[in-house]
Each structure stands twice: as structure tokens, then as C-alpha cells.
Amino acid sequence: MQVSYIEHKTAQLNQNLLRKFEEAFQKQIHVSSKFIGERRIKSRVGSRVSFFPSKKNCGLISLESNLELAHAISLEREEDILQYRTQAVKIYLNEQQYIIPDFIIRTMYGFEVHEIKPNLETLSEIKVSRFKLVEKILKNYNINFRTFDRTTLLSKEDYIFLNISYQRANHKKIIKSDLEKAELIIKKRVFNNKNELYDFMKSNNLEEIIADYLIFYKKVLGF
Known part of the structure; x- marks a missing residue:
């Protein structure tokens, strides 16, 4: 099948895309402990810049919405x-236009690109066509392209609770033997809510933060 000039030019502009992904994950952290991407995230009307202290990434991940925070927690x-970055790589659509995805992801199986929108059903035709083009470009590099919105992200109630659990669980180091004990004794037990789990930890002389760890990392309760 004959390739058009535009497709050929786009392929040329993105020929080093895999290397750019690799370099994004190799990039050294800023002295402020933040990861600096291709586009600096700044506050704008209706948005608030926040920083998620990612243990997985060993640094602060810049976010510009609560929806992005919900996704980072997931x-x-x-x-x-394995790792993820925000606003980290340019993907060229043509000689004049490019996008900088919300998230690039390194998984056990390769790379992914994730875009976060409030409502995918209300996207303009232009935005939809751009996403389709991005998906096509990335497919040439075996990179999955995925989109998320409020319907597929954690609810506000869940991400607030999980964020608190995450901060508590990582506030100080958990003793490995205590964690192993907790994982053993919760097997085949059913807890109706987090308070039951907290009480169970205390009754077995274990710290509540172990319950937070078990909840956050999907060991119990099914959040």
C-alpha cells in the first residue's frame, strides 16, 4: 500500500520515538525532587497543580487535575x-502539530500512553481524530494508547481515601515480619469495612499503617 507524503513525513518526525521514551525514564530528577517533562505544568483557570510523591518513581509526579491524581494513584x-511520567514526550502529528500525552507508562510488557479527559463522550471531532491518529502512530512502535475519563477512573471518595492510605503506609518503614504476619492472618477472613480491618490489626498487636498498606496494594477490601 502506497504511503502518502504526510504519513511518510510524520514517520520521519517520530522515528526516534522509542528512544525518546527511554530517555524520558532515564532523565535525572530535578533538585526539587520533581520530574520535569517536555511541557511545564502550570496552574490555569479551573485547575490546580499538585505533586504526587510516587514511591514507584522515587520522586514527585506533577499533576494538573484531580482526575490525573486519581489515575496516578491507580x-x-x-x-x-514499573514507572510513569507526566507531560514527558512529544508525539508529532505533522510538521506543525504535536501532542504531549498526559502520561507515558513503562509496564512489564512495554510502553503505553494514557490520556485523561473529564468526559470522552463530549470530545470534539477534531480531538477524536487526533487521538485516532496518535493511536495509529503509536501502533507502529507497539505502544498501546488508552484514554480514561470520570467513568473509568477512581471516584473522588475512593481516591481521597486511597491517597490517605498511601501517605500513611509510606510515612515510615513497615517491619517486614509484621507485614508477613498480617498477610498470613487476614487470609480467608472477610472484612466489611476499613474500621474492622484497623481493629483487627490492633487486636493482633499490629500497627494500623499495615492495614493502610494492605488496602492500598489490593491485598484486602477490594478498593
Whole structure:
């Protein structure tokens, strides 16, 4: 099948894309402990810049919405997600236009690109066509392209609770033998809510932060 000039030119512009992904993950952390991407995230009307202290990435991940925070929390919890970055790589659509994805992901199986939108059903035709083009470009490099919105992200109630659990669980080092004991004694037990789990930890002379760890990393309760 004959390739058009535009497709050929786009392929040329993106010929080093895999190397750019690798370099994004090799990039040294800023002195402020933040990861600096291709586009500096700044506050704008209706948005608030925040920083998620990612243990998985050993640094602060810049976010510009609560939806992105919800997604970062989900990525932090998934075992097959090795690392992730925000606003880190340019993907050229043509000679004049490019996009900088919300998230690039390194998984156990390769790279992924994730875009976060409030509502995918209300995207303009232009935005939809751009996403389709991005998906096509990335497919040439065996990179998966995925989109998320409020319907597929954690609810506000869940991500607030999980963020608190994450901060508590990582506030200080958990004793390995205590964690192993906790994982053993919760097997085949059913807990109706987090308070039951906290009480169970205390009744077995274990710290509540172990319950937070077990909840966040999907060992119990099913969040």
C-alpha cells in the first residue's frame, strides 16, 4: 500500500520515538525532587497543580487535575506498572502539530500512553481524530494508547481515601515480619469495612499503617 507524503513525513518526525521514551525514564530528577517533562505544568483557570510523591518513581509526579491524581494513584497500585511520567514526550502529528500525552507508562510488557479527559463522550471531532491518529502512530512502535475519563477512573471518595492510605503506609518503614504476619492472618477472613480491618490489626498487636498498606496494594477490601 502506497504511503502518502504526510504519513511518510510524520514517520520521519517520530522515528526516534522509542528512544525518546527511554530517555524520558532515564532523565535525572530535578533538585526539587520533581520530574520535569517536555511541557511545564502550570496552574490555569479551573485547575490546580499538585505533586504526587510516587514511591514507584522515587520522586514527585506533577499533576494538573484531580482526575490525573486519581489515575496516578491507580498506576501506583498496579504491580505490572514499573514507572510513569507526566507531560514527558512529544508525539508529532505533522510538521506543525504535536501532542504531549498526559502520561507515558513503562509496564512489564512495554510502553503505553494514557490520556485523561473529564468526559470522552463530549470530545470534539477534531480531538477524536487526533487521538485516532496518535493511536495509529503509536501502533507502529507497539505502544498501546488508552484514554480514561470520570467513568473509568477512581471516584473522588475512593481516591481521597486511597491517597490517605498511601501517605500513611509510606510515612515510615513497615517491619517486614509484621507485614508477613498480617498477610498470613487476614487470609480467608472477610472484612466489611476499613474500621474492622484497623481493629483487627490492633487486636493482633499490629500497627494500623499495615492495614493502610494492605488496602492500598489490593491485598484486602477490594478498593
